[in-house]
Amino acid sequence: MTTSSPAPDLSWIKKLTRPEDLAAYRNTLIAEQQPDATRILVCCGTGCKALGALDLLAAMKQAVADAHLDVKVAPLVKRTGCHSFCSRGPLLTIQPQDIFYQKLKPSDAAEIVQETIIGGKIVPRFLYKPIGSKQPIEKRSEIPFFAAQTRVVLERVGVVDPFDIRDSIVHGAYSALVKVLTQMSPKEVIEEMKISKLRGRGGAGFPAGLKWESCARQKGRHYVICNGDEGDPGAFMDASTMEGDPHAVLEGMAIAAYSMGSDRGFIYVRMEYPLAVQTLANAIRQAEDLGLLGQNILGTGFNFKVSVSTGAGAFVCGESSALMSSLEGKVGRPRPKYIRSTEKGFRDSPSNLNNVETYANVPKIILNGGAWYASMGTERSAGTKVFSLTGNVNNVGLIEVPMGTSLRHIVYDIGGGIPNKKELKAVQTGGPSGGCIPIPKKFLDINVGFGKLAEIGSIMGSGGMIVMDENTCMVEVSRYFIHFLVEESCGQCTPCREGLTQMERILTRITRGEGEEGDIELLEEIGTFTNSFSLCGLGTSSANPVLSTIRYFREEYEAHIRDKKCPAGVCKALYHLEIQPEVCTGCGVCKKRCPAKAITGEKKEPHLIHQELCIKCMECYRNCKFDAIAIR
Amino acid sequence: MSEPNTCCEEPEIDFVFLDRIIQEEFGGRKEAMIMMMQTIQRHYRYLPEAAMIYLSHSIGVPLTKIYEVATFYASFSLVPKGKHILHICTGTACHLRGSGGMVQHVAQKLGIEPGKTTADMKLTLETVNCLGACAMAPVAVLDEQYHPQATVGLINELLDPILAE
Numbered sequence: 157m158t159t160s161s162p163a164p165d166l167s168w169i170k171k172l173t174r175p176e177d178l179a180a181y182r183n184t185l186i187a188e189q190q191p192d193a194t195r196i197l198v199c200c201g202t203g204c205k206a207l208g209a210l211d212l213l214a215a216m217k218q219a220v221a222d223a224h225l226d227v228k229v230a231p232l233v234k235r236t237g238c239h240s241f242c243s244r245g246p247l248l249t250i251q252p253q254d255i256f257y258q259k260l261k262p263s264d265a266a267e268i269v270q271e272t273i274i275g276g277k278i279v280p281r282f283l284y285k286p287i288g289s290k291q292p293i294e295k296r297s298e299i300p301f302f303a304a305q306t307r308v309v310l311e312r313v314g315v316v317d318p319f320d321i322r323d324s325i326v327h328g329a330y331s332a333l334v335k336v337l338t339q340m341s342p343k344e345v346i347e348e349m350k351i352s353k354l355r356g357r358g359g360a361g362f363p364a365g366l367k368w369e370s371c372a373r374q375k376g377r378h379y380v381i382c383n384g385d386e387g388d389p390g391a392f393m394d395a396s397t398m399e400g401d402p403h404a405v406l407e408g409m410a411i412a413a414y415s416m417g418s419d420r421g422f423i424y425v426r427m428e429y430p431l432a433v434q435t436l437a438n439a440i441r442q443a444e445d446l447g448l449l450g451q452n453i454l455g456t457g458f459n460f461k462v463s464v465s466t467g468a469g470a471f472v473c474g475e476s477s478a479l480m481s482s483l484e485g486k487v488g489r490p491r492p493k494y495i496r497s498t499e500k501g502f503r504d505s506p507s508n509l510n511n512v513e514t515y516a517n518v519p520k521i522i523l524n525g526g527a528w529y530a531s532m533g534t535e536r537s538a539g540t541k542v543f544s545l546t547g548n549v550n551n552v553g554l555i556e557v558p559m560g561t562s563l564r565h566i567v568y569d570i571g572g573g574i575p576n577k578k579e580l581k582a583v584q585t586g587g588p589s590g591g592c593i594p595i596p597k598k599f600l601d602i603n604v605g606f607g608k609l610a611e612i613g614s615i616m617g618s619g620g621m622i623v624m625d626e627n628t629c630m631v632e633v634s635r636y637f638i639h640f641l642v643e644e645s646c647g648q649c650t651p652c653r654e655g656l657t658q659m660e661r662i663l664t665r666i667t668r669g670e671g672e673e674g675d676i677e678l679l680e681e682i683g684t685f686t687n688s689f690s691l692c693g694l695g696t697s698s699a700n701p702v703l704s705t706i707r708y709f710r711e712e713y714e715a716h717i718r719d720k721k722c723p724a725g726v727c728k729a730l731y732h733l734e735i736q737p738e739v740c741t742g743c744g745v746c747k748k749r750c751p752a753k754a755i756t757g758e759k760k761e762p763h764l765i766h767q768e769l770c771i772k773c774m775e776c777y778r779n780c781k782f783d784a785i786a787i788r
Numbered sequence: 789m790s791e792p793n794t795c796c797e798e799p800e801i802d803f804v805f806l807d808r809i810i811q812e813e814f815g816g817r818k819e820a821m822i823m824m825m826q827t828i829q830r831h832y833r834y835l836p837e838a839a840m841i842y843l844s845h846s847i848g849v850p851l852t853k854i855y856e857v858a859t860f861y862a863s864f865s866l867v868p869k870g871k872h873i874l875h876i877c878t879g880t881a882c883h884l885r886g887s888g889g890m891v892q893h894v895a896q897k898l899g900i901e902p903g904k905t906t907a908d909m910k911l912t913l914e915t916v917n918c919l920g921a922c923a924m925a926p927v928a929v930l931d932e933q934y935h936p937q938a939t940v941g942l943i944n945e946l947l948d949p950i951l952a953e
Contacts, residue, residue: 206921206934242923389879392920427826427863428919468822468861471917485821486853487860546881546922553923584880622880636883640917646860751893751940773889773940 168322171447173455175338178330178448185326194232194273195251196220199314201238201396202431203553204245208262212246215262219269234323237400237435239314240554241301244284249296249314256296257282287550287572301551304570306532308540309516310556313400318435321403321442329403330448332519333410337456340522345415346372349518351526353538358383358474358511359586359617360693361537361606364518367508371416371498374506378418380409380460381502381509383479384425384432387471388587389640391620393542394512396554398425398432401516402439406462408515410449411522412508413460421462422502424479427469436464471588471644475692476509477501478646489646490692511618513542533559537605541619547584548625550575560603563595567623578625582708585609586617588637588644589697591704592630613704615697629726630709631716635663637701645695652695655686659702667727671717676706725787728772732788735776737762739784746776746785801838805831810846818847822857825864834865870905870912872950875929876938879918887926891915893940897947911950 172178198213216233225232239247244258250272257268260282271277283292284299293299316323324330336345350365371378382405386394398405409421425433440462444450451459470488472478478488480502501507517539521529530538537559543566546552550572557566563583567573574580582592585604591614593599602608609616624633638660647653659682662675683699683706690696706713715721722730735746735755740762747755747763754770757763765776765785777785809827814820821843828839835858844851858864876882876891891902894913898906905912921927924936930946 202919203921203923206919206924206927206936242921245923386920387917389883389918390881390922391918392922395920428916466823466826468826468857469863470861482822483819485817485819485849485857487857544922546925547884552881588880620880622884624884628884633884636880636888643862644917749939749941751944771889771893773893774886775940778886 169442169445171445173447175334175454175456177454178325178334182325182331185322189326192252194253196233196248196268196273197236197239197251197315198233198248199237199239199245200235201240201242201314201399202392202429203238203242204247205431207245209246211262212248212260212265215265216248216268219265220273222266223269223274225269225273234317235319236315237313237318238396238554240310240396241299241551242554243550243552254295254297256284256293256299258284287575301553301555301570301572304565305556306540306558307556308520308532309397309404309513309542310400310554311520312404313396316401318400318402319438321439321446321448324401324403328523329519330407330443332522333407333414333448334454335522336411336414337454337458342372342415342417345411345522348522348526349415352517352521352529353526354514354517354521354529355537355606356510357513357517357541357618359615361616364510364514367498367510368412368415370496371506371508374499376505377420377503378413378416379502379505379507380413380416380418380421381480381483381507382409382421382423382515383474383476383509383511384423384429385467385474385479386426386429386512386618387474387644388618388620390544390546390584390622391587391618392544393554393619395426395429395432397512397516397542398423398429399435402436403443404516404519405436405512406439406443406449408518409462410453410460411518412510412515414458416506416508418508419459419461421460422483423462423464424473424483425464425466427466433464433466440464470646471640472646472692472694475694478692479509480507487646489648490694492691513619534603534605536607541604541616543604543619543621545571545621545623547622548574548578548628549623557604559605562601562603563593564600566604566621567595567600571623574623574625576625578627580623581626581628582624582630584614584622584624584633585620586615586697586700587620588640589694589700590615590617590620591700592624592633592708593704594708613707614700627724627726629667629722629724630705630712631663632667632722632724632726634701634705635660635667638663638698641694641698645698649689649691649695651686651688652690652698655682655690656698658682659686659699663702666713666716667722667729669716669720669727669729671713673717675717676710676713680706725777731772732767733765733770733772733774733777734786734788735763735765736784736786739782741782741784743781745779745781749775749779751775798836798838799832801836801842803842806839806842807846810843816847818849821847821849821854822861825854825858829864833869834867837866868905868909870909872910872931873912873914874943874947875914875916875919876902877917877919877921877925877927877929878915879922879925881922882918882926885925887938890926890928890938890940890943894943894947897944898951906951910953911947 247258354364355361473482473488475490478490482488542556642656683703686699742760752771928935928938
């Protein structure tokens with residue numbers, strides 16, 4: 157959670173005072189670079205950082221220094237945002253050869269420099285091998301996880317150093333802002349956004365162009381607000397975008413501000429994302445110093461000041477009106493939407509709120525044209541979407557695919573399938589108020605988009621995608637989400653507050669083996685009511701986890717209620733663990749792993765679990781190489 | 789969250805320090821109240837009543853409004869936190885990989901509920917909804933140090949030296 161800040165050397169900063177200065181500055185920066193110089197990009201996203209990427213970065217820099225290489229143009233070793241293949245971290249890419257090394261330790265640094273950088277040889281043991289294949293893959297672009305993606309929003313994430321604006325400028329940052337300031341009227345910008353058919357990426361999917369247009373139409377001071385309060389557990393798309401390419405978000409906001417005559421913007425970031433706050437604050441400072449944000453941008457007279465605010469730990473603040481209230485320093489309670497925020501929002505003034513990914517798309521749309529963007533994806537869901545693919549899947553990480561991509565492609569081709577030879581059971585989309593899509597039955601080929609997911613009882617939400625295998629209990633998952641929502645409900649409207657509380661009570665009873673006949677019907681009744689009569693978007697989708705699991709996994713509810721069994725082996729009161737003596741080899745791993753000392757047995761003899769001591773932590777089950785432990 | 793502070797005495801409040809936060813860092817703006825409270829909490833490890841009263845006078849927000857905010861947001865605490873803080877992520881990916889069992893285990897081991905602090909003020913157990921490090925699930929964070937792929941065994945190893953201190 158702590159972040160160490162890189163030492164800033166700001167001697168290079170010189171204010172750009174005319175729009176044409178940016179292109180000239182960019183050319184100077186490009187000329188300073190040797191295009192074929194080797195560059196080592198070390199991923200320092202939150203995931204890799206948790207695994208020790210900063211130590212790896214330091215070790216790489218040290219190894220390069222120790223090797224006394226003749227480096228004319230720094231940096232040879234570069235800190236970047238998330239490379240997105242989180243389950244292989246810590247990792248790095250060597251450019252321009254495009255070599256991808258993964259699962260590294262700081263002690264590997266010297267070998268990488270000696271062998272690969274100086275010797276020009278690949279070190280096979282650092283390479284990635286797809287599951288079930290012995291053939292390592294050298295190039296990042298040939299790894300299926302990357303090859304199967306279309307990266308628009310994530311194009312610069314993991315490529316540029318997010319703490320150095322020059323690197324982003326080399327890769328095209330702020331050229332779309334120059335284009336709108338010099339060649340486009342505010343109306344033309346909005347028109348281009350409408351042509352792009354970009355829909356809000358925060359969950360509701362409202363067309364961005366229409367929102368901008370209705371906000372621009374209002375009188376008074378306008379505010380441009382970016383929602384970085386990514387509260388859905390299991391989702392980290394926006395975090396990685398803010399951490400890896402902050403200038404895409406800032407440029408998108410500046411373009412929005414220009415189109416609606418605003419001079420003030422805010423980014424509201426979750427407090428659990430300290431790295432994102434630090435990256436954005438640093439990016440804003442550098443952009444202001446260069447004259448790309450702030451007063452009189454590039455000498456055009458256009459002013460746009462942005463500041464970063466943090467939340468204080470409330471899921472409901474991801475809702476637009478609650479977020480604006482929190483920005484004002486108040487409690488974050490949603491308000492009814494008789495009047496839209498675009499008319500009366502933050503400080504009772506016209507306010508345009510979009511999420512991080514929406515703004516990050518904007519510069520690309522301006523540069524390449526709305527028609528280019530609309531040509532990707534489907535008729536109703538244009539463009540690409542970033543998903544965070546997590547849960548029981550081999551390749552965990554961030555992926556960006558065109559809208560309309562099938563779940564099969566996402567889970568199997570990009571995700572590499574389910575680990576430990578387990579069966580795929582469901583995919584959960586849309587965060588706590590999304591739904592669980594049963595996979596083997598019929599939906600593996602469903603195309604992911606706004607409309608399709610809603611049709612089958614889920615929502616796309618902001619892009620969390622959690623893969624669940626056969627050892628997932630759907631009743632327990634639904635209890636988990638409802639418990640989350642009970643804690644996070646702001647409590648002002650009765651259906652959400654009371655409905656969720658009652659649903660949690662019933663679900664808890666069922667998972668404890670105290671379910672009764674009629675519980676399922678009661679859950680359906682309460683859920684439907686809660687979804688119909690709650691005040692805000694969170695409330696009206698809050699029963700989705702219950703309703704979608706009942707719709708598709710009713711037999712699992714029945715097993716809990718009638719047979720008092722948890723088929724997946726999750727609900728502790730409804731199963732126990734047994735070692736199958738005929739399979740157990742007596743290797744002793746379970747005995748060593750058991751934190752409750754509940755397992756006894758002699759070496760090479762079948763072991764035994766003492767039920768009265770077992771805390772069902774599943775350590776033995778997960779670690780048994782011989783599948784000798786059975787859920788009964 | 790809103791229980792009275794019974795375990796220890798109110799710390800001495802440094803009003804010059806508070807004034808610097810409120811006036812210099814945030815310009816005394818009411819809208820920055822949440823961030824002021826976060827800064828105060830970082831310093832004292834909770835929101836001391838005397839500091840809240842001072843904040844109320846300084847920016848002209850009624851004390852009831854300040855406590856409304858303090859009890860609404862999960863990150864604020866009205867009682868002091870322990871010397872060490874263990875966060876266990878209970879986001880969906882971590883939950884699927886057994887973080888619920890870990891929370892239960894630690895709660896039992898320490899004899900406290902999540903969100904609470906041991907009587908000797910050594911350790912606070914907190915859950916967090918998602919840290920965005922889902923590939924490393926389940927994640928435990930002890931004093932801001934991440935521990936990827938945490939297990940009950942690992943947590944025992946981390947906590948035992950602290951509890952023996």
